[in-house]
Amino acid sequence: MIIVLKPHTSEENISRVENQIKKKGLDTHIVRGTEMTIIGCIGDTTLIDPRLFEVDSCVDKVMHVQEPYKLANRAFHPEDSVIDVSGVKIGGGHMGLIAGPCSVETFDQVLSIAKDAKASGANLLRGGAFKPRTSPYSFQGLGLKGLEILCAVKEEVGLPIVTELMSTEYLDIFNEKVDLIQIGARNMQNFDLLKQLGQVERPILLKRGLNATYEEWVMSAEYIMASGNENVILCERGIRTFETFTRNTLDLQSIPVLRKKTHLPVVIDPSHAGGKWWLVEPMAKAAVAAGADGLMIEVHNDPENALCDGAQSLKPAKYDNLLKQVKQIAQVVGKVIS
Amino acid sequence: MIIVLKPHTSEENISRVENQIKKKGLDTHIVRGTEMTIIGCIGDTTLIDPRLFEVDSCVDKVMHVQEPYKLANRAFHPEDSVIDVSGVKIGGGHMGLIAGPCSVETFDQVLSIAKDAKASGANLLRGGAFKPRTSPYSFQGLGLKGLEILCAVKEEVGLPIVTELMSTEYLDIFNEKVDLIQIGARNMQNFDLLKQLGQVERPILLKRGLNATYEEWVMSAEYIMASGNENVILCERGIRTFETFTRNTLDLQSIPVLRKKTHLPVVIDPSHAGGKWWLVEPMAKAAVAAGADGLMIEVHNDPENALCDGAQSLKPAKYDNLLKQVKQIAQVVGKVIS
Amino acid sequence: MIIVLKPHTSEENISRVENQIKKKGLDTHIVRGTEMTIIGCIGDTTLIDPRLFEVDSCVDKVMHVQEPYKLANRAFHPEDSVIDVSGVKIGGGHMGLIAGPCSVETFDQVLSIAKDAKASGANLLRGGAFKPRTSPYSFQGLGLKGLEILCAVKEEVGLPIVTELMSTEYLDIFNEKVDLIQIGARNMQNFDLLKQLGQVERPILLKRGLNATYEEWVMSAEYIMASGNENVILCERGIRTFETFTRNTLDLQSIPVLRKKTHLPVVIDPSHAGGKWWLVEPMAKAAVAAGADGLMIEVHNDPENALCDGAQSLKPAKYDNLLKQVKQIAQVVGKVIS
Amino acid sequence: MIIVLKPHTSEENISRVENQIKKKGLDTHIVRGTEMTIIGCIGDTTLIDPRLFEVDSCVDKVMHVQEPYKLANRAFHPEDSVIDVSGVKIGGGHMGLIAGPCSVETFDQVLSIAKDAKASGANLLRGGAFKPRTSPYSFQGLGLKGLEILCAVKEEVGLPIVTELMSTEYLDIFNEKVDLIQIGARNMQNFDLLKQLGQVERPILLKRGLNATYEEWVMSAEYIMASGNENVILCERGIRTFETFTRNTLDLQSIPVLRKKTHLPVVIDPSHAGGKWWLVEPMAKAAVAAGADGLMIEVHNDPENALCDGAQSLKPAKYDNLLKQVKQIAQVVGKVIS
Structure with missing residues (x-):
């Protein structure tokens, strides 16, 4: 200082x-x-x-000269962290390919999407049970029933599940059932929630807040780590800028910056960033080329009738096609897709 | 549509x-x-x-052509809402003058500041008991002990108290003891918390998120109102922009915009916006000239030894001097300071 | 360093x-x-x-520890600069009240507005002859003919004139005829133009670029000053942020910041910032309360048929009413309106 | 409408x-x-x-429902424009690989870099002769002497040259000598300059302003096209956001958006966006994976002694290594590097 x-x-x-x-x-x-x-x-x-x-x-x-974080700092932990999500490795060259619908709607819907996504190469299943919505009048997700559907599909298809936790009330049930607990952009600085995540055994997928600097984002990871849970994956999902044609601006420079400053894996969510399905494919490929440790992509079998964010979802055939190119690019930049 | x-x-x-x-x-x-x-x-x-x-x-x-909010919409409620905070009116020409330290430190500290602020004309006492801090290593506030100190000072000085709620865990005790419950910028879209505020009888001071549009901010008020609590006061505390010399950019256009679009009172917090004490005085006067329904200002008797945000606190003598000019400007623009 | x-x-x-x-x-x-x-x-x-x-x-x-500017730096020039615009003083407690139409349309239009504005208390006349427009298909201003109209009105009404220079091609004629040469936001970093302004004898009104930091803005003033013309007035007209309901976000913290860092006068343009006439009045009053050295306001006698930016223009009666309150607030904060 | x-x-x-x-x-x-x-x-x-x-x-x-541009609009010109820069094609699957030093310093410096870059696969040579600098006290470029050096190197190495035009004063000489005329971010809305470019026969590389929306950027291309020169290439070089660790935020979503909305080629400049050499490599690869029609990269043989922006320049060996991977990724996404 x-x-x-x-x-x-x-x-x-x-x-x-x-x-x-x-x-x-x-x-x-x-x-x-x-x-x-x-x-x-x-x-x-x-x-x-x-x-x-x-x-x-x-x-x-x-x-300030020194970075204000320690546990997340690559200076004190030079090797890449490799996070194990119920057997799926993310980081250190291993890519997490997370796919699934924005919102869980029915068992059949999730099952169908999960099977297709797995066949294409996805290794983790996502689906929103509790949904953070700007309007109190929008669909808020199926809640615990949605979580049960995810678990039932996991049982059948064998993909570990990722879903968002919005409140400490469900901490125990998420710890029991969810393989990778997602903290959404709007809760990135819900410090009370972050502190409680230290008590959880499951790894955490921490999304970047819409206006969070790299340092603030890493400080939120540091909150979780300092509370006792060092298994944190960072997820960039777009930041808010003056440009409004896209929902948010996807900041892919975050990948090299965070990989230099921290040892934590960095996953990219191109679906939420752009808000339009036709942006997902080019941005997913760009993310991998830039060195991302994973991709989180919305896939829906019937986006035109999705209850939420259908506009940014890929159909299974498009996802399949995308992963073919993703694998080729991953090879060029030296990543492993298992 | x-x-x-x-x-x-x-x-x-x-x-x-x-x-x-x-x-x-x-x-x-x-x-x-x-x-x-x-x-x-x-x-x-x-x-x-x-x-x-x-x-x-x-x-x-x-x-979208119609605004997506109803309860907060001035179109359906043409008259100004006047919020009663334990006897102090805010809105409809009545100004709330909220003053006090950033963090509650000791009973003597808060008592001294409260007495001075009241003598200058403040009608509400603020003080942070639970503090949202970017770093897990920073002082996090005295917690419930801080709340007790505020209550004890209220007893002695007679000013209703304002303090921030960060977690649903303390909802009942805040409902019992706090006259005006503050929701901080980082929790503006903590939708779980917002929904619970519908159960509370106390009025809510809802700060604008650092990157929240006017519409998103009003939608968060709508969440509280739709859950059953219509007593919401909006508080602008600066937004995040590319300019970093000031901590945030204080958006005073929010005053006329929100007063046109909603019937809720709008209070300005110039202390957090600028982050420097010498910006507080001109911005407080500007806010009143622009039609604000209140001011929330950090006052500290010993800012150089404050545990938090001393850099943006006014000393009591400066606050006293400021309120003299504030009252004159309020008169020019037709506001009542009781 | x-x-x-x-x-x-x-x-x-x-x-x-x-x-x-x-x-x-x-x-x-x-x-x-x-x-x-x-x-x-x-x-x-x-x-x-x-x-x-x-x-x-x-x-x-x-x-960097030191500021990168010298001539504009208050550290080396502690007293307020007072700029003389053909007899009208701006700075050091003297307020410049600039009013007039966005675009010059006809002699009668400008004459009528100028007479009304002068009667209300304006001391400088503005009007766009050369207009910077986002679209090549929009009205680009009357050009030199517009400038002639302004000069003819000046002759008749006696107010010095302010108008925007967009190209070095007209430098000589502006130097001859225009009392205060405006450089628009989009040319704030047109360094070639800035350097040429050092050759001019007229004072310069330098608008802040939509995304210019305080330091970059002052550096552009420094360009002009270092080239030989120290008579620069800074004009804040709103910055670009994520909020799009208003055209731009008016940054009134710029007033105390620039008055602390530089000795140059700071004028506020609330018309362009908000883009809506009903924002002009509250923001103009706020600017004066915050210590502005002047106001630049669009006034139009028939905004509904204006060729440009009618939506943000005040009618003369509203301007008259505004100046009454402005004068009262100016008195509270110790400014002189002559 | x-x-x-x-x-x-x-x-x-x-x-x-x-x-x-x-x-x-x-x-x-x-x-x-x-x-x-x-x-x-x-x-x-x-x-x-x-x-x-x-x-x-x-x-x-x-x-507004319709886009406000016509000539640049893909709706009226469905096929990709292919711009011919003195024999080098950009667009329609053809990639422009522009490399060279930030500033032209000496003939030997430029010659050495140009030879190395060409050997690695670059097909266009860049170098700044006239430099837009925030400070009047920074090195402003060699001017016409720099242009002569570029021409001499072109003669020897055979790469067409790209350099920035800052003022209409040099329009004729640029039209005569420069193969691709660059308009910098700070002049993107220098409308006077844009109009004059309609008179020029050379193609134009139009950089995005730091705070320009996609629409404003395309409207500036429309200015040039409507004035008579339809050979415009768009160049993204980062936008200004709240994040300050990187100089700017590189917006790669601009590639699919602009390719959908316009028929003009889109080139990415990762050197200026990040401001750090170690960001160039991952971002260049990401740009190609996202479908960019070209890359503009700063290469310097001795960045530690560069007169300008050495921090963001690659050494020739690193550039060579980068192009190897770029070519592989280009093949995956179906681009031609000739």
Whole structure:
């Protein structure tokens, strides 16, 4: 941490600020420039809130040098984390191919989609049971009944399941039944929920908030990890920008950035990002080319009658065709699809 | 709702889409243009998800004409809502002046600030007991002990209290003790929490999410209202933009927009928006000039040693000075400060 | 400037980087921390591009401490600049009240609006002769004929004129005839044009680009100033954000920020920001309350038949009413309207 | 175009608005709903400014249905445009591989880079002679001398050249000497410059503005095309968002969107978007996988001593390695690299 003092700060005040820093357990080193003085803070600053110093009337600004996260930081854990989702590996060259309908509607619907997706190469089944909807008047998902359907299909088809948890109320049942627990973009900073996920044994798929910086996103992973659950997969699903033709802007630079800064796997959801089915195919291929550790794609056998987000779902035949190209690109960039 | 069909859609397909619309209980009206055909949907479209139609292969786009909210809509409730917070009125010309520390630290601290703020003209006391923090390693608030301190100060000073609820776990105790329950920006789309607020008798202060559009924000108010609690106050606290010198960009256009679209009061929080104490004073005055129904301002007797966000807190003397000018501006624009 | 080295950089490489810095005429000061080493650069870094060092394989990041502008910097020019626009002062407590139609249409139109605006208290007349339009098929302004109309009205009514320059081709004629030369948002980083403005004797009204940070905006002013023309007024007209209900988001925090960082006057244009006439009145009052040095407002006698941007224009009677309140608020915050 | 009237608009006013529409040469069709009336406008609305109607006191909003561009619109030109740049084809399956230094520094530098790039497979040479720089104190490029160097290298190596035009002053010399004229992001809405490009015979590489929507970007291409030059290539180079770790956010969804909406080729510049060399490789591969018609990449033989943007330049060996993978991915998605 570097503290920049205002021009013409007196020696007395420099000493005062220095003492405040030392009280936090840090060492200091003073650099006197021609126009300003800066204080370098030496020691572990991860746990110190820089805003504590900003308020001082002699301080101009405080600049963070170290990343504020530890457990998720590649600097302290140089090798890729490989997350095991009930036998399916994600990370370290292994790709997670998650497919399924936006919302669980009926057993037959999910079964049909799951069989097709598995035949195409998907290794995880997704489906929304509890749905976060902007409007209180929209379909909110089948809830626990939807979860039961997913479990029944898993029994029959053999794909581990991924579904979104919206409330701590269902924590135990998700821990028991769901192979990979998804936390949605709107709950990425629901800190109470994040803390509780530390108690869970299942791995977590943490979606990026619509306006979350990389650092904030990793800090939310750090919340889960610091609470006791280190099995976190990051999932980019588009950020909000000024462009409104697409629902969100898919930020594929997140892949190399997060793979450099953290050791956690990065999965891309091209369906939610664009909001249009014809964007899914090119963006899925791009994600793999950029080094993604997995893809989360909405597949629906009858998108025109889907209860939710049909517009962004691929039909099984299109998904099958996509995975053929995905596998070729994965090979070019050195990924394994098992 | 207007459905724009793709060029050269056949008569057969036009009929097919028409029938789908009618199945939802709407009437249709077809407009055949030179280059495209559109279908006007007549009836109450508030409860219909436009994305259901977007997926049809003959549909080019779906445009919403009606606002998707009812209870919060000024069109159906032309008069300003006046919310009564334990005797303090907000809305309809009455201003809520909320002041207090970012975090509750000690009884003496809160008592001292509350007395000063009340003497300056504040009519509500704020203070954070549960704090949403980006880092798991930052001070998370005193929790229930902080709430007790607020209640004790309320007892002594006589100002109703405002504090943030982060989890449904404390719903009952907040309903019992807190005069105005704040929902923070990061929980604006925690839909599970919003639904539970319908069960609460206390009014709700709903902060705008950092990336929430006006419509999404009002839809979150609609969630609370549709669940049974119509006493909602909206609070703008800055949105996230590309500008990073200020913590957030304070969007004061939200005041006239929301006052036109809804009947709910709009309160401005200039402390969190800018993140710097010297921005609070000009922005507070601007908010009142633009017609805000209230101000939420951080006041701290010793900001340099505050446990949180001291950098954006005013000292009591500055707050006192600010309120003098605020009152004069309020008079110019026809507001009552009681 | 502070250069943060990567962890475990060898002493040899530290010396190498140090030498590169010294070659630029700066002194260095090394701070060795537990996890990283930083080099403080001492001397005038305004003229040095920090990206030159970022590329070094031992450098983790480069942080700028000093602002990269000099002539516009309040640190080197503590008093408010007062710009004289053909006798009308703007800055240092003096307010510029600029009013007029978006586009110049006819002599009678401009004359009528100018007379009304002057009677209400406006002290400068605006009107677009050359119009920047997103579409090549939209009305592009009357061009030189429009400028002649403005000059003829100025002759008759006595208000100095403000109009937009889009091309260096007309530099001489603008310098001769236009009292305050406006540079539009889309040309804020047309560096060729900015450099030429250094040759002009007239003051410049520099609008903020839709996505310009405060620093980039001030750097564009610095371009003009460094080229020889120090009479620059900054004009905020809204920035582009994710919110699309309003045309742009008016950033009133720009007023206190720029007044702290620079000595240049700051004028607010609430008409373009919101794009709706009913937003102009509250935002104009807010701007004055926040300390703006002026207002630029579109006034049209017949907005429903305006050739451009009628939707955001006030009728003269509304403008008159607005200025009455503006004057009262100006008095509260200590501004002079002459 | 669809005009939504305010609730309870009288029949008289409906007729009045209808007549205004008819005066613009359009037919009307009225849809009377339960809560509002809408008017469908039939005819060619491309050339009509919807804001003209928004100002009417009976109009609630105006919604555009047709795209406001014609010449660039794929609807009227279904086949891919293939642009011929002095013999190198871009579009319609042909990829343009543009490489070279950010700034032209010396003949030897450019020659060495050009030879290496050509050997790796590049078919066009880039190099900045005139540089748009945020600061007036940064290196502004060699100007005409830089252009001469590019021409000399072209003579020797045989690659057509691409370089940025910043001012109409050099239009003739660029038309004579430059094979592909680049218009930078900051000049994307310099409408005066765009109009002049209609006079030029050379194809234009039009970069997306940092905050330009797809529609605005295409409208700027339309300016050039409507002025007489239909050879326009679009170049995405990142947009400005809230994320600041990367210089800009590369929007690869622009590829499928623009290829659907327009017939113009789309080239991606991953160097400027991320601002860091280690982002170039994954993003270049992603762009090709998503269907880009070309790549524009900064290559420098000595990035640590580059005069500009060395941090985002690849060394020739890395570029060579990248192109090997690019070619494999291009084959998977059906592109030709000649």
